[in-house]
Amino acid sequence: MDETQARAWLGTALAEARAGLAEGGIPVGAALYAADGTLLGRGRNRRVQDGDPSLHAETAAFRAAGRQRSYRGTTMVTTLSPCWYCSGLVRQFGIGRVVVGEAVTFRGGHEWLAEHGTETVVLDDPECVELMRGFVRDQPELWREDIGE
């Protein structure tokens, strides 16, 4: 896909991540876009805010998009490489593409998704890296809880 487009969409996910950090939450954000560029849903990790461990950024964006008959042609944009839970979401629902802000601070399932036919774009965005580095440094216990370690 066009990198300018990918970076513009990443901006939506980044805004969610920043809002999460400001709320005292885990700074991961995501957005689900339709093939025509319509924003279907956006969200952020809500473990701290709602006490809800099931809402990772990607599942929050997926939830916000409501019921959809098909995810073919949609793109999940996330600030961080998706964990197994969120990678499983992408694979099960046939979300066509994943745009990953960074896969440096956490190496999730994006390669597994690529092997199974998901178009995968990794952007190595410095702001995404910076957000996570600071968070993991400041709240290592909370981060480990969020990824089940």
Add this chain to the structure above:
Amino acid sequence: MDETQARAWLGTALAEARAGLAEGGIPVGAALYAADGTLLGRGRNRRVQDGDPSLHAETAAFRAAGRQRSYRGTTMVTTLSPCWYCSGLVRQFGIGRVVVGEAVTFRGGHEWLAEHGTETVVLDDPECVELMRGFVRDQPELWREDIGE
């Protein structure tokens, strides 16, 4: 694990599945148990009831259990073989064991979980099979929507 125990726990998941069917929903139920047999959370698919595609039975049970520091030693009991989304949940959070009511009407990721170290018990429960068979026959479109097909 002891099969009598597994079947008793499956009863909780089955009660959730039946309640879901009675509400006009997708009849899959799940429960998360602690190592000492404490019920941590239970839930059912809520796509129809809440218009929420992110709540499969397993994610609903996981959510109901709230924040947990570790899932080591826990068991996820589900009436149906977990899809990739729910299998990813189990793998990411290190849920130690999965009890599957049946894997006949839908073959999810339970073998993948077993390969990656999750203890997996498949019960081939006739009531679980019957519930899903009837549902898939009566509402094939809704079922396909729920598994992204």
